[in-house]
Amino acid sequence: MNAGQHKPGANGTVPSRFDAIVVGGGPAGLAATFTLASAGATVACLERGTWSGSKNMMGGVIYSHPTANVFPGFWREAPLERLVTRRDMWFATTDSAIKASFESADFGQEPFNSFTVYRSRFDKWLAAQAAAAGAWMVTETLVEDLLQENGRVVGIRSGRPQGDLEADVVIIAEGVNPFLTEKAGLASCPPQAPNVALAVKEVLALPKEKIEDRFDLEPGAGAAIEIIGEITGGLPGTGFIYTNQDTISIGVGVLLDSLVDNVTEAYSILDKFKQQPQLRRLIQGASPREYSAHLIPEGGYRCMPQLYGDGVLVAGDAAGMVNPINSEGANLALLSGQMAAETVLACRRHGSFDRDALSLYRQQLEKSLIIKDLKKYENATPFLASHPQLFGLYPELMATIAREFLTVDNLSKADKEKLLLRLFRSQVPARRLLKDLFDAWRSLT
Amino acid sequence: MSINSVVCIKQVPDTSQVWIDPETGSLVRKGIPSVANPYDLYALETALGIRDRFGGFITALSMGPPQAEEVLRKALGYGVDRAVLLSDRAFAGADTLATTYALAAAVKKIAAGRPSQTGGGSGVDIVFCGKQSIDGDTGQVGPGLARRLGFSQLTYVCSLIEIDVKAGCVEAWRRREDGRELLRAQLPVAVTVTEQCSHIRYASLPDLIAAAKKPVEVWSVPDLDVDRGRLGLKGSPTRVSRIFAPPARKRGETLSAPSKPVTEVVENLFDRLSERGLKIGRRGG
């Protein structure tokens, strides 16, 4: 991979028609573009932002394995923040937390497990790889419509002068607002509550050494903490903290539905979240650098659109490929983009891009972990939405139990157990608890 | 009958996002997006408008690190004919004097490769710059280039209205603090352009696609006829001796309250202003 260097020979000659057009320069679109260009296809990728990732300043976690699948050895060149060596899970209430921590020596070795990245720089790097592979990368261009002939997608229409472009196939990788997917008649769920979560994030600046000190990290290593509990104001949602080089990404995601119901401003949830004492300690003195809000499709398997049509494929967030449990979206986006590209390459050999031919994409996805995972978690979002006790009451109870057990006072342990049981029963009927646990186990594991 | 021009475009950080780290006192630029200096896009549009009317050849020129290629690619998207990036460690740390030295050498090289259309012995008729860059904010590079190239100097141009190719001169309105003046300048000329010139056009999709793979030529020191000692930090007479955060404004008082009548609020305001020496009318307030 030699970023920035354009393939010789291709200069100056502009195809009047492309083998493929990719709409959207996010992980899904860029994986598709890179894969197609590397195989010698003429491919144009259209992105509305100033550059890929320009609207996405924030830090996040990307997984090494799927990324390396598309961009082998990416960690040697790509702009990464920290190598994640520790993953924590907190069950938190407004004033206490139970912390589960997983650390593995494996995480620190090639091919590694995950990294924190700044998407603005990481996506830009992915785009440079696609350009180097020979793709036509076009930014600041909004695709407004699909060109269709007899129900068949034959190209795109952008808002620019002379803005039509034709291709054998269009790969839609437009992210969470599946505007074109709808236009292609492929959408199944409306992209709104209850199928999306709203994430609000903030980046806080803190010197390197302080981060490593507070999070107990080796130099250059990072931590990713997921937090569940009272912190989202009792709403279905989760919080997270990721460490970057000299900043911390902190945020909460809540189902949009619950937000509408509770008329709570997402930002005030984040503000409250930051006041949680165990959390506050980690971010104390850090100065705010950026804010942003973003939607995450959480409809999961149930809301997946038709993934293919005549002359068109859908990949990434646009296809609802987000695992709502660990908000892994980028990896599914990368893999689905790659598979969409491979499908196009396979169809090119037969010269047909109609529905039947492109159904290969769905078959490949079915075989991969993508659909398997999505199916497995198919009930997760509805479950979470209908069980607010998971986000308020249960963590609260867990914390109470822990506190009582760990506090040494003049009650005997036996008395404490009795006391706790009474407390627990008063809050949750036993049958209800059993049912919740069973449902949770079924839909989340 | 055509006009050849060079448009100088600088890649700048989005300055509103640059800040001073209060703990280390150093400038934080990492991760801050870079953009084309906004005034340079007005300059570019002015050049494109002239090419539309008179024909000619436009070269976009930038000096900066390798990623400054991005702004030149953007210029290619608007349809400039050629893009040249001066990139070399030796150019780094240049103040305006060292910048104009390098840019002028590049303009001379570009001119040497193009036959002159309008006399003056130069293959470049107009050098366009923005009125200033939003990071350095000096407005010194345009006039500096004029001086080094021996071109006429037209700064703060708010509209370039006419070119008399036969007579070899341009007419342009120049913005001043107290009004605007119509000037006639002999070609070749260096022009710096204000935000009052037309807004950059919306490039067509075919132009953008063509630009995606057009080459940006990268020139380093050996490509230019220059004296290394006059480049970059070495060739810069000025030094930054200290940087610091400007005194922050503090949030003041909120005068209004939901129940307070607005007349009371404004009365209160003018009382406060009066206490601070701002009085209405000639005698006491």
Added chain:
Amino acid sequence: MAEEKKNAARRGRNNLAAEDASVNAANGGEVWVVIEHEGPEAASVSWELVGAARLLADELGVRAAAVIIGAGGRELAARACASGAAAAYLASGPKLEVYSADPHCQALVELAVRHKPGIILLGATTRGRDLASAAATELETGLTADCTELKIDPEKKLLLQTRPAFGGNVMATIITPRHQPQMATVRPGVFPQPGHLPEAPGEIITSRARLKATAASVKQLEFIPDPEDELSLQGAKVIVAGGRGLKAARNFALLEELAQELGGTVAASRAAVDAGWISAQRQVGQTGQTVRPVLYFAMGISGAIQHLAGMQASDIVVAVNNDPGAPIFEVADYGIVGDLFEVAPALLEEVRRRKAQAGAAGGLRIETGTSK
């Protein structure tokens, strides 16, 4: 080739000076101010700078001097001396009557080469920046733009030139350690107008500039002054600025009226300019103008950082916005949370009431340096 040689010679000269710049400055390199004038009328920043030059010169133990290029020199020289200059250099010549970069640059460079000043200051105006950049290039020396503070380093005797950079987010102190003269443009309004010294006759040094004929030529064909009532943003003591909250072009009339009553002028945020409600000349901010009035009203402006970049140096900021969370309140001395369509008329009413009470015309009277 010949030009290369001349340049080399000039560099040699500069390097000589460079060897002991500090000594040079202390040993009589004068502090010069180039007077920006049209006939006998000079820009007020020029006098501000003469006052400042005097203080710097006293500290260095050298003379402060004014440089007057073109017609009207004698009268201006007298005024310069009364403002603190110990000498005035007058350059005259046929091409110097009206300002034009090339001949004026040549004249200034000729004087500087002959008399070797230690420091040259100009106003950071459209003309001052035009001339200073050309002359600094010709003299191959450093030029610091838009200074807001000038000091002398007590040890090295260098000029410490402080200026905002990165759209005002950062302040930088710049020095020119090894080149002479040290040049800077300085923003209007940074230094106070000097008081009139009792008639202090200074030395007047006159010369006729010997101008080389060059290809560069710029002639003025016409000048259209801005209408009187459209006070320039730079000079305005009071600015009433409107943003998207104004909702329509016609609502600017409201601000116009208020500005007029206060003896000020109207400005706008980019959102209002982009909406076509007011001309781009009135835009304050990162890509507009930087203003520093005594009083700045932000009406229906959210206070995006790019806008703040252009108005944060105002002495007193009053913000009117119906969103209590608008960032403009973070920088406002006085915040009014409310509907501007109610507040603006009330402001106007109050100003008129106070004026009537004081029985006086005129706008806002500024009594002292406003303290924060």
